[in-house]
Amino acid sequence: MVLELAKPRxxxxxxxxxxxxxxxxxxxxxxxxxxxxxxxxxxTIRAELFAPGPQIIADSITFNRIFTVHGTTMLFLxxxxxxxxxxxxxxPIMVRYKDMAYPKLNAxxxxxxxxxxxxxxLGFSDVSWTAYAPYSVIRAPGPAADMWIFGLKIIGISSVLSSINFVVTILKCKHPDLPxxxxxxxxxxxxxxxxxxxxAIPTFAAALLMMLTDRLGVSGFFNPAMGGDPIAYQHLFWFTFHPEVYIFILPAIGMMYEIIPRFSRKPLYSQSSGIFAFVMLAIIGFASWGHHMFATGMSFTEKTVESxxxxxxxxxxxxxxQCHLTFSHMILTG
Amino acid sequence: MGHDTAEWVYVGVICGILAWVGVDSWYIEKLVDDVPKDAEVIKVTAQQWFWTFEHQDGTKEVGQLHLKKGQPYKFEITSKDVNHAFNMPDWVIMQDAVPGRINKAWFVPDQVGEFPIQCREYCGLLHYNMRGTLYIEDNK
Structure with a gap:
């Protein structure tokens, strides 16, 4: 960024x-x-909710559309x-390679x-960021909801492509001297x-496709009127989006691991337990999606396992x- | 104290807290799961955007629910169209109303008064206004 400003292109x-x-x-x-x-x-949402009753947004559907696009934007965009x-x-700099493994795929x-x-x-859908069926299937107005489905589909493919790029860059293009x-x-x-x-993403991608065909009326995966199960959608959704929570937070934690030791001028407390925590989170993250669904009528056994x-x-x-430990280590030892 | 000791103490303390919270919540979940035998069944039906309550004797109420103090009640909650959630915040009851399923919840009111009932799962246009009132009266 600094280089760009010094020598603009x-x-x-x-x-x-x-x-x-x-x-x-x-x-x-x-x-x-x-x-x-x-x-x-x-x-806008907070201004609307500043006092009870309608304030600046004329009708509830606009409000519903606003919180849907807000959530979708913050998480996916x-x-x-x-x-x-x-x-x-x-x-690429950290693994000492000249570029990402697949530069064109990256772009x-x-x-x-x-x-x-x-x-x-442009769709400005009102399905809420979770798009729970059957509302998103039988009641959500189109074409907004369909545009939301296609938009997320494209963003999902994009993040899978960039993930493949990162994995190959790190595992295959890493400098041989760097374990x-x-x-x-x-x-x-x-x-x-x-x-x-x-x-994680393919599960949600499949759920989006099923939702689309449900909306078109050719299938009934999540539509109880056609023998489908709305809870199935929630399982598919949270199987993707519980791990996704860690996908959102781990890069920020990784940044803290880089920033805090450098600015406190103390070595990281323990590199190996940082790696261990990442891997643990990644694995267990796929087993605990059900805690988003405790109120959907789960059995006692399901609740116990998920807890x-x-x-x-x-x-x-x-x-x-443990990066806080680095921090307290810094305070304790001056 | 070396690195390892500090870290193991840290992990140990956290495991202790988690075990304590975990056992306690498991025990409470067990209590919540166990419906009293003499509970009266109230059928709760959600639809866009109001609540219908059917008592055991067949009387129906829309948007309001009259219950007796001291009597255990079991709610059988379902929905006619999209997902809703039956929520009585003052009585810590929240259970989703899912079409095609019957979910249960129970409580024993121990206090008379008027309490809000609301929908806690986004269900469309008038979700914000999908409310009801719970009236608890003296059992005399």
Missing amino acids: PIWQIMFSTHHTDVALLYTISSLAFLFMGGVLAL FAIPFASGIGNYLV IAFWMIPVGAALVW LSKMPLFAWSMLTISLMTIV LCSFLQVLAAFLIR
Whole structure:
């Protein structure tokens, strides 16, 4: 960014470039733009709720549309692309390679995001970011909901493509002198979330397709009137989006692992337990999706198993707090 | 104290807290799961955007529910169209109303008064206004 300001280039040179730092700039700038767009919607919601009764939004459907697009924007158009942006910039440098493994795929993955974003924002759907069936199947007004489905489909493909790129870059293009155990923890966090994305996203992609065919009336996967089960949608959804929570947070934790030791001028408390925490979170993250569904009428056994997995998850999450140990170590030892 | 000791103490303390919270919540979940034998059944039907309650004797109420203090009640909750959630915040009851399924919840009111009932799962246009009132009267 500093280099760009010191020696400006025409914008199309950045836009049509496939170099990892240029794609990273595109990712970072567009995700920050989406952060502000989603933020404006958030401020609108808060302004509306400043007092009971209608304030600035005329009808409830507009309000429902606003919180849907706000949620979708913040999660899919800010959180994921922002991590990809920082990862694109730093991961090749951290593993000492000249670029990402597949530079063109990298640029394609980025350029799918504006397309998905346009579908989400022009449709302005009211399904809420979870799009629970059967509301999204039998009642949500089209074409907004259909545009939302296609938009998320495209964004999902984009994040799977960029994840494949990260995994190959880290595992195949890493400098031979750099063992995985010595690789910086931010690169470790990108490796973890990329593997998680590749495993998690296809489930939601399948659910989106089923939802689309349900909406078209040719199938009834989630429509009880046609013998379907609305709870099945929630299982598919949360099987993707519980791990997705860690996909959102792990790059931020990876950044903390890089930033805190450098600015406190103390070595990281323990590199290996950081790696262990990432891997634990990634594995257990796939077992605890059910705690989002406790109120849907789960059996006692299901609740017990899911609670147990969630407690293990919390344990793994606490291991991440060892960067706080670096911090307290710094205070204690001056 | 070396690195390892500090870290193991940290992990141990967290495991202890988690075990305590976990056992306690498991025990409470067991209590919640166990419906009293003498509970009166109330059939709760949600639809866009109001609640229908059917008592054991067949009387129906729309948007309001009259119950007696001290009597255990079991709710059988279902929906006619999309997902809703039956929520009485003052009585810590929240259970989704899912079309095609019957979910249960129970409670024993121990206090008379008027309490809000609301929908807690986004269900469309008038979700914000899908409310009801619970009246608990003295059992005399």
